[in-house]
Amino acid sequence: MPQLVEPKLMSGNANLPLARSIARRMSMHRGINVDLVNARVERFNDQEVYVEVYENVRGEDMFIIQPTSNPANDNLMELLIMADALKRSSAARITAVIPYFGYARQDRRSKARTPISAKLVANMIVEAGIERVLTMDLHAAQIQGFFDIPVDNLYASPVFALDIKNQFKGKLNDIMVVSPDVGGVARARELAKRINAPLSIVDKRREKAGEVAEMTVIGDVKGKKCIIVDDICDTAGTLCKAAEVLIEAGATEVHSYISHGVLSGPAVERISKSVMKSLVITDSIEATEAVKKTKNIRIVPTAPVFAQAILNIWNGTSVSSLFDHETLEPIYEGIL
Template structure:
C-alpha cells in the first residue's frame, strides 16, 4: 500500500526525532483486532512500538482483554475501527477502554477510522433507534476522554459526544492521487444530496465543476437513481463518497452518469465496507477504478478485482495523533 501524504510524514518524522517522542514513557498506542495492520503502520510513522496486549475469547465468544504494559498516567491512543463484525469490534473497543481506565491511564483517546452505526444518525422513520448516539454514549461511559474519527457519514455526529472530537478527512490523500492521474475534463460527482459538502470540497481542491445525483432510498441498502443534476456529457466523472457497502448505489450512479454522456467514471470512498455482492458488482460494472483507504482491511477477493486500489491514511492519522499528544493544531493537517 502506497503512502500518499507527500512530504508530511517525513517532516513529522524530523520533528519527532528532535522531540524524542519515541522515548516518551507517557505515550502509548494500542490496537484491537479490527485493523492491526493500520495500527502498526501508524506506529511506524511515529516511531514507537505498538503496545503489548492479550486478546482472547472464551468458548462462547466472550472477550478477554489484558494490558501487558504499565499505562499509569499515560496518554493512550486505541486504534479500532468498528467494521465487520461491527458488534464484536465495538465490544472489544469498550472493554479495552475499561481496562485502560482501571489501569489509571491519564487520557484515553479512541482512534476510530471507521465509525460503525454512523448511518443511523436520525429518526428517518417512526420508532427507530438513533444508534450512532447510543454508540457515542457507550464510548464515553466506558471511559474515553477524546475521540478521533475519519470521514464520518454525517458531521453532526460530533455533537453526540460530550468529549473533544477530532474529525479528519481522507481527502488530502485522495486529492494527491487523482492529481497525479491528471484526468481530462474532470467533473466531481456527489452520489446524493447528503454528500454535497464532501464533494464540493474535493471539487474545489481539484479545480473541477460539481454534479449531483438525485436518488431515493426505498429500503436499507436499496436505492433508486432518479436523475443527474449538472452537465456530465463528454466529461470524466469522479464519484466522491464516504462508504461503499453493497455497491448497489455506486453501480447505479455509474450507469446513470454514462447514460447522460459521461466518457469515463472513477470513484473514491474512504471506507470499503464491501458487503455481500459488492466486490462482484464492482468487478462487473463499467466503473474504471474505485480508490479506497485502509481504514478497513480490504478483503482478499477485493484486491484481486484489479478495479479497487488502496491508499494509506496511516501517515495522516499518525500526524493527527502526534498533534493531539503534543497539543498542537490539528486543523493545519486539513491543507
C-alpha cells in the first residue's frame, strides 16, 4: 500500500469551531496547510441527514471530528452517515474523533428492563465502518470494552493540571481537590496526584434522580481553595450545591474543573448565581452564547491535544504519551 501523504479531516455540524481549531493546530505541527475535507452535511425537509463529499478520499486516512452532544441523536446519525459515505468512497481507514461521547452515562443496567445504550451506540459505530475511536474522558472507562475496535481515551486532567499550575501560581499549597461524589474519586485523585494536592470527597445522598437530599464533606477543607473535579456538568444542581456545602465547611474559595460542559436547562443561570468563583470546562462541546457570556465560566482548548493525538495515530506512534502533562506543556505553551 502506498504511503499516505497527509491525514484528512472531516467534520459534521456538532462542533465546527473545534474541528477548525484542530486543523489549524495540525497545520502548525506539519508546516503545511491542513484543512477540512470539502463536504456538505445537511438536512432534508423531514430532517433526514444527507452527506456529500466533494473531494477524492480513495485510499486516504480519514478522521471524522464529531462529538455526539446535544442534539445527541442528530449528531450521532451525522457521524454514522459520514462514515458510510467515506467507506463507500474507498477511504483506507476511518477514525471517529468523538471529543464528547454521548450515551456514555447509560453504561450499565441500573434497574430491571433498562438498556445499555452505550453498548448499542458502540455497535452502531463499528457497523458503520469506523475502525478506530479517539475520545476524551469517557464517563466510564469500561466503555472502551464495548467496542471491538481500538479506542484511545484521552484525559483532560493533564491539561487541567497545567491550567491550575498557571492560575494558582504560588498558591498550590492552599489547594484541595474535591470529588463531588464517591464514584468520581479515581478521577479526582488523578488530578490531585498531578498537582501534589490533598483530596476530599463530598458524599451525596439522592432521594430520586436529579434531586440531591443531603451532602456531607469528608475531609478538612477549612481555609482551602477547593477545586471540584468531574467529567460531566449537566444541569449543575449537584455542582452548585457541593460548592455551597464546601463554603459552609470553611473553604475560602471553590473552583470547578469539568471535562464536558453539557450545561442544559437551568445550568448557566445556576452557575452565574453560584458561590463558585469559576467553572472551567473544555471545548469538547460547542459552547452556547449564554455560556460564553457567563463571567465565571472559562473554556480551555482541547484542539492542541486532539491535533497531536491525530498525528500520533496517523504516524503509528504513542497516544499514551499525551497522558503526561510534561508532554503537553510545550504543546500548550502560551495558550493557558
